Amino acid sequence: MNGSYIPAIAQTLTIMTPLLLAATGGLFSALAGVLNIALEGLMLCSAFFSVVFTVASGNLFVGILGGILATLLLTALFAFISLGLRANIFISGLATNLLAAGLSIVLSYAIYGQTGSVSFPDMPRLNPIVVPGISDIPILGDIFSGQNILVYISWIILIIASVVIYHTPFGMRLRAVGHDMEAARSVGINPKLIQFIAILISGFTCALAGAMLTLTLGAFVPNVTSGRGWIALVIIYLGNRTPVGVLIGSIIFGLVEYLSNFLQAVSNLPSGLLLAMPFFVTVLALVLYSILEQQLHHRRRTASANPSCNLPPEDSGPKSPASAIEGSEARASESGG
Amino acid sequence: MDSRAKSSLASFLGIVLSILVAFIIAIILIFSFSKDPGKTLYWYFFGPFTNPFVFGNMLESAIPLLFTGLGMAVAFKSGVTNLGGEGQIFAGAIMAVILGILLPNLPGGVGIATLLLGGAIVGSLMAGLSGFLRMAWGVSDLLTTYLISTGMVYVINYLILGPLRDPAQITIQSLSIPAAYMLPRLLPPSYLHSGLLLGLAAAVFIWFLIYRTHLGYELRVAGSNRQFGRYGGIEVRQYLVLPMLISGALIGLGGAVQVVGRYGSCFSDLTAGLGWNGIAVALIARSNPLGVIPAALFYAYLDAGAKSAMINSDITYEIASIISAVIFYLVTAEAAVAFIRRRLGK
Numbered sequence: 001m002n003g004s005y006i007p008a009i010a011q012t013l014t015i016m017t018p019l020l021l022a023a024t025g026g027l028f029s030a031l032a033g034v035l036n037i038a039l040e041g042l043m044l045c046s047a048f049f050s051v052v053f054t055v056a057s058g059n060l061f062v063g064i065l066g067g068i069l070a071t072l073l074l075t076a077l078f079a080f081i082s083l084g085l086r087a088n089i090f091i092s093g094l095a096t097n098l099l100a101a102g103l104s105i106v107l108s109y110a111i112y113g114q115t116g117s118v119s120f121p122d123m124p125r126l127n128p129i130v131v132p133g134i135s136d137i138p139i140l141g142d143i144f145s146g147q148n149i150l151v152y153i154s155w156i157i158l159i160i161a162s163v164v165i166y167h168t169p170f171g172m173r174l175r176a177v178g179h180d181m182e183a184a185r186s187v188g189i190n191p192k193l194i195q196f197i198a199i200l201i202s203g204f205t206c207a208l209a210g211a212m213l214t215l216t217l218g219a220f221v222p223n224v225t226s227g228r229g230w231i232a233l234v235i236i237y238l239g240n241r242t243p244v245g246v247l248i249g250s251i252i253f254g255l256v257e258y259l260s261n262f263l264q265a266v267s268n269l270p271s272g273l274l275l276a277m278p279f280f281v282t283v284l285a286l287v288l289y290s291i292l293e294q295q296l297h298h299r300r301r302t303a304s305a306n307p308s309c310n311l312p313p314e315d316s317g318p319k320s321p322a323s324a325i326e327g328s329e330a331r332a333s334e335s336g337g
Numbered sequence: 338m339d340s341r342a343k344s345s346l347a348s349f350l351g352i353v354l355s356i357l358v359a360f361i362i363a364i365i366l367i368f369s370f371s372k373d374p375g376k377t378l379y380w381y382f383f384g385p386f387t388n389p390f391v392f393g394n395m396l397e398s399a400i401p402l403l404f405t406g407l408g409m410a411v412a413f414k415s416g417v418t419n420l421g422g423e424g425q426i427f428a429g430a431i432m433a434v435i436l437g438i439l440l441p442n443l444p445g446g447v448g449i450a451t452l453l454l455g456g457a458i459v460g461s462l463m464a465g466l467s468g469f470l471r472m473a474w475g476v477s478d479l480l481t482t483y484l485i486s487t488g489m490v491y492v493i494n495y496l497i498l499g500p501l502r503d504p505a506q507i508t509i510q511s512l513s514i515p516a517a518y519m520l521p522r523l524l525p526p527s528y529l530h531s532g533l534l535l536g537l538a539a540a541v542f543i544w545f546l547i548y549r550t551h552l553g554y555e556l557r558v559a560g561s562n563r564q565f566g567r568y569g570g571i572e573v574r575q576y577l578v579l580p581m582l583i584s585g586a587l588i589g590l591g592g593a594v595q596v597v598g599r600y601g602s603c604f605s606d607l608t609a610g611l612g613w614n615g616i617a618v619a620l621i622a623r624s625n626p627l628g629v630i631p632a633a634l635f636y637a638y639l640d641a642g643a644k645s646a647m648i649n650s651d652i653t654y655e656i657a658s659i660i661s662a663v664i665f666y667l668v669t670a671e672a673a674v675a676f677i678r679r680r681l682g683k
Contacts, residue, residue: 063486
């Protein structure tokens with residue numbers, strides 16, 4: 001073995017960070033009952049703007065801050081249109097993804113005169129940090145030291161997130177809104193406000209995730225997120241909407257992506273097929289999760305032996321994303337006055 | 338005016354309003370990004386009508402939107418979510434190419450029909466798989482349609498770069514189908530082809546299916562309220578799969594039409610957002626299959642305007658996707674429709 005697995009673990013930790021960040025923020029919106037499919041676009045927005053601000057200022061901190069601010073603006077727009085103007089949140093989420101993709105290219109053309117990848121060899125990048133104390137420990141040092149700052153920040157954010165979700169009044173309200181919006185309203189919680197804040201939080205972490213993608217690269221590549229926002233979304237649901245689940249999910253999908261990269265480098269398998277792998281693995285994981293969940297549901301049902309509840313789980317369970325779309329379509333055409 | 342008519346008028350005005358706002362934003366964008374806004378505006382709004390060539394091309398670019406828009410409309414009407422349009426249209430296209438290469442000696446008409454059928458079937462199976470997963474285990478079709486489609490895009494790109502690549506071409510594209518399998522052009526030298534008629538026929542057919550048949554009735558009932566449908570004795574579970582099969586078939590067919598009508602081969606950018614734009618078209622049409630026709634034409638106009646402004650002036654084509662995003666945002670904004678309805682009520 002001679003320790004060759006160590007760089008693999010260290011690399012997986014790097015690769016999983018954007019997923020972990022996006023999923024941790026997305027966890028807040030998911031708990032508030034919002035399936036936020038804009039994660040992808042929000043990441044992309046910051047991936048672009050953090051490069052723009054870093055190149056303009058020559059300073060990474062300013063760059064990341066700029067990326068965060070730009071992304072929060074887009075997030076606020078998305079949240080306002082979905083919650084304030086009561087647009088269908090899936091459609092406005094798609095719009096946000098579309099807007100981020102289009103805007104980044106239009107602005108890239110306006111600023112740098114290019115619509116393809118733009119790289120900046122001289123811009124400051126996120127470099128590995130040697131953590132004093134940890135770096136001297138034999139194996140742990142190689143794994144946990146020498147990551148870039150956003151990797152450490154992602155762990156801190158995950159810890160803060162679990163404290164906020166389970167041990168603060170805000171976290172309680174958040175879960176209450178996601179659990180039953182009407183009941184939450186009846187005890188004086190403003191569900192829209194909570195959802196708005198939750199979406200903003202997801203925008204903030206997506207901004208860090210996007211910055212991580214391009215600031216390690218030193219370049220902006222159109223569509224650099226390439227589906228990571230969607231995978232983060234899946235991670236939230238596979239992780240059963242808990243911080244620990246999100247962490248485990250991120251590790252698994254980080255490993256899948258690492259494996260896909262690794263096989264591209266060492267094997268003769270065509271890279272196109274390897275790039276497809278994470279997506280098919282995700283589908284498989286979703287299916288396995290749903291089968292497992294259904295069986296647990298079934299067992300619970302037979303245990304409680306309640307004869308009146310013999311509906312298929314899809315209808316008795318929480319509203320699926322699709323049924324939410326059809327619901328709002330139906331509302332739009334029925335609520336004539 | 339009864340409340341039903343008032344409601345649909347309000348929803349129509351809501352769409353018109355969204356489009357107007359989108360145009361205003363387009364104008365603002367052009368003023369901020371173009372050094373010669375007057376010239377850019379001219380090309381953006383009037384460019385598609387300046388000669389028969391670009392006009393024909395604009396109509397041509399409406400053809401795939403007819404198919405993807407119809408596919409999305411069927412999905413919306415039936416309460417299923419298909420976010421896999423990109424992969425389905427691409428799969429339909431590559432299937433047409435593969436069949437064209439494998440079966441080069443069929444009579445022209447039979448060959449075209451085979452290619453189109455192949456594209457429809459492969460799109461149908463892709464979307465149908467997601468429908469099946471939702472029916473069998475309650476897996477979110479919103480997620481699986483997207484994930485399967487994105488994975489497939491990589492696989493198809495691999496096929497184009499590798500086994501199916503045409504080594505004789507400088508650009509990266511697949512081998513071409515026999516010339517006998519190409520649809521006739523309607524308005525040469527533009528690319529407008531007879532796939533347009535097929536698209537129009539598909540719109541009428543789907544409209545008839547949804548509004549004039551028993552199957553369509555059950556589909557709509559299951560789509561607007563599954564619980565109610567079940568009490569009414571409809572086997573609602575099958576309506577998670579069937580609409581997906583129809584939706585995917587239409588979109589896959591659109592991909593095959595792109596091959597037999599326009600390109601003759603397959604290449605990386607063939608889909609170019611057609612799957613997503615199909616969603617916009619269906620939304621503008623309020624998921625009415627006949628409404629898809631004007632909506633697709635309108636969308637093609639937006640697209641042609643952006644292209645013409647890019648070629649003749651100094652903005653990039655992606656400005657079109659910003660404008661689409663604005664339309665997406667506003668077209669489903671209930672608050673806007675409710676506001677208009679209140680106004681009409683007075």
